Amino acid sequence: MPARLVVLVSGSGTNLQALLDAAADPGYGAEVVAVGADRPGIEGLARAERAGVPTFVLRVADCESRAAWDAELSRLVAEHEPDLVVLAGFMKLVGESFLARHGGRVVNTHPALSPSFPGMHGPADALAYGVKVTGATLFVVDAGVDTGQIVAQTTVPVEDDDDVDTLHERIKVAERTMLVESVGRMAREGFTVDGRRVRLGR
Structure with a gap:
């Protein structure tokens, strides 16, 4: 059985689209079973709908507190029984309730070489x-x-004539490739977290 991915988005969903495209190949080892967002009317949701993937929206403003939003988001994600939750351009920090339920199975990308x-x-x-x-x-x-x-991690050279936009655009291309390859390996091979180290493979 392919690994079940729930993807959370806040914008155009280009990383989501890359995952949807990859998952169309049965050999990828994962399928996107739901897409959630923190605001309606975004292209990321439209991409999911075009692919026939169920969607849900939960705005912070619709909950009595940020903690209540976090707890409800956790519940909505859990309904889809994910093996892995991918934050793909999701512009909200998940909190205590979410991590208590899904912690260790949630991944995100950052456009820099952490910890820098x-x-x-x-x-x-x-x-x-x-x-x-x-x-x-x-x-x-x-x-x-x-x-x-x-x-x-994946590296991108900084060119002498780069500005923030040109550099960020090249980072996003490299980030997308890394995300798709790594999520596929996590799905097919499994992974373990040992202290600060993540090891792929069972």
């Missing part, structure tokens, strides 16, 4: 610092900001 340049401005921070190489990181989500155990 955490937070919302990884490409800009890398450019400002003057590094010659940056990239993207796939990590297991924990309670921190971009602090979880590293599953995979």
Whole structure:
């Protein structure tokens, strides 16, 4: 049986589309069984609907508190019995309830080489610092900001004429490839988390 993926999105869903395309091959070893979002009317949801994948939306504003939103999001995701939850451009931090239920099986990407340049401005921070190489990181989500155990990393050179937009665009291309390859391996081979290290394979 393929691994069951629930993907959470907040925007255009290009990483989601890459996962949907990969999962169309039975050899990939995973299928997207649901897509959730924190706001309606986004292209990520439309991509899922075009692919025939069930969707759900849960806005923070529709819940009495951020903690209530987190608990309800956890419940909605659990309804689809995921083996892995992929945060694909999901612009909200998941919290205590979500991690208590799904922790260790939630992955996210960051457009920098962790632990360098955490937070919302990884490409800009890398450019400002003057590094010659940056990239993207796939990590297991924990309670921190971009602090979880590293599953995979990919490097991207910083060119002399780069601005934030050109650098971020190249990082996103490399990030997408890394995400698809790594999630496929996690699905097919299994993985274990041992301290700070993630090992692929059973």
